[in-house]
Amino acid sequence: MKMSINQCLVNLLCGTALLSATPLLAITDDNGSDSNSNAVIATETESPSGGYLKIGYGYKSEVGPxxxxxxxxxxxxxxxxxxxxxxxxxxxxGANELEQGLNLGYNFYNSEHWNFDILTVEAHGDIEYHIVNDVTSIKDKKDNSGMLGFRTTGISEQTIVQFTIAPYSFNDEYDDGVYASMWAAQTWQIKNWELYASAGIEYRSENILDYYYSTSEELEDFGFPHYEADDGYNVIGQVGASYPVSENVLFETYFRYTDIADSISDSPIMQLAAQQPGRDDNITEFGLLFSYVF
Amino acid sequence: MNFLIKKWYPSTTNLPFILRMVMIILGLIISFNTKADPNSTVPMIKLSPKQCIALHQGKKCYVDIELQWRTPDKGDYCLFSSQQRSPLTCWQQDDKGEFKKEIVANQNVIFILRAHDSNKPIATVELEMAWVYKKNSRSRSSWRIF
Incomplete structure (x- = not known):
């Protein structure tokens, strides 16, 4: 960096998580059936309406840029x-993070193992930074990117796969980009414990990443090198376990690692952020919580 | 100077004597009724726990149960469950017994105590299946048009 920045205050907030990447939802879209179960037969006549609300509190450790x-x-x-x-x-x-936030959708077709939805997707969360040096400071805020997309979820016994593509952005700060994701999760039941492992990949087109991570003229005047972000892929891996303590109370634990796309990590803003104490290039998250399910 | 400080708090000592006596008698009646009576003429079967909790509806639920039974008369008795035709276990010339087992089920299980030479249930008790997440009934072949 050309200019010495003695004191930096960088605050970035970003919601990048794939919805099903959360430990809270990866396990709740489970439709695995047991052909010998009368309970399964009973549900064939049930209404598709309904749902749940889960509020949890526990310990969380998260390090990221x-x-x-x-x-x-x-x-x-x-x-x-x-x-x-x-x-x-x-x-x-989560209390200190923006994951996929609040989404609305319409479930228009279901087959035996596949669900098809049109929905809003939060393809990227807000970003806000405030950088201070000896002489001056600079701050900026980038709005979140809500997008309209199509999602299909496949459920087979202990496996869930999910594909999302969102080609229309509600963020009018840039021309339409494309957000896409692929996700697969596998669950194992050991007694009443459920263990799961999942892996996902998120794609964000150049239009989206350019809006958030390319350097503006103001940033370059401040001393940051010129940078134009290309498209990029985030890769996410997660393992976790859940145990039903009672009909309404769950114990859950999870570990998640997100490898952030190079086109994001290479941004001078992100490189500065990752150098700050208590931050890292990629996101490592661990949680241990009790949840009440309504 | 004297101060009179009157502090009010709910206490049974403030209740009239007759009301306290009624409460004591009611308490005794309830305690007599709930206490196991070894000379009872009614067969009794007790299950613990009464519920098995799984994460998802329809998934197998695992629970270690403990079942106790007692009858007024000694005899040959067998314990059955709705999961299998053959008896879980039998007792000879007993008027009480205990049974422990890990149960794996995805629907309610009924335990039935029968006399060895009869199909008539002497006592029954049910292990209830419960779950945190109700099965999502989305997966059906259907189109929606609003």
Whole structure:
């Protein structure tokens, strides 16, 4: 960096998580069936409407480039509710993070193993930075990118796969970009414990990443080198376990690692952020919580 | 100077004597009724726990149960469950027994105590399946048009 920055204050908030990447939802879209189960037969006549609301509290440790290290008590909220008509609302929030946020959708077709939805997707969260040096300071805020997309979810016994593509952005700061994701999760039941492992990949086109991570003239005047972000892929891996303590109370634990796309990590803003104490290039998250399910 | 400080708090000592006596008698009646009576003429079967909790509806649920039974008369008795035709276990010339087992089920299980030479249930108790997440009934072949 050409200019010495003695004191830096970089605050970035970003919601990049794939919805099903959350430990809270990866396990709740489970439709695995047991051909010998009368309970399965009974559900064939049930209404598709309904859902759940889960509020959890527990310990969370998170290190990443967007925020200072989080270690301590944290609130987790997730939920899903679908109306008889097919419209649904789903939410996923952590106390100190923006995950996929609140989404609305419409479930228009279901086959035995596949669900098809049109929905809003939060393809990228807000970003806000404030950088201070000896002489001056610079700050900026980039709005989140809500997008409209198509999602299909395949469910087979203990495996869930999900594909999302969102070609229309509600963010009018840039021309339409493309957000896409692929996700697969495998669950194992050991007694009443459920263990799961999942892996996902998120794609964001150049239009999206350019808006968030390319350097503006103001940043270059401030001393940052010129940078134009290309498209990029985030890769996410997660393992976790859940145990039902009672009909309404769950114990959950998870570990998630997000490898952030090079086109994001190479941004001078992100490189500065990752150098701050308690931050890292990629995101490592661990949680241990009790949840109440309504 | 004297101060009179009157502090009010809910306490049974403030209740009239007759009301306290009624409460004591009611308490005794309830305690007599709930206490196991070894000379009872009614067969009894007790299950613990009464519920098995799985994460998802329809998934197998695992629970270690403990079942106790007692009858007024000694005899040959067998314990059955709705999961299998053959008896889980039998007792000879007993008027009480205990049974422990890990149960794996995805629907309610009924335990039935029968006399060895009869199909008539002497006592029954049900292990209830419960779950945190209700099965998502989306997966059906259907189109929606609003």
């Amino acid at each position: 967007y925020e200072d290290e989080v270690q301590g008590g944290s609130l987790f909220v997730s939920g899903f509710h679908q109306l008889e008509s097919g419209f649904f609302i789903e939410a996923s929030y």
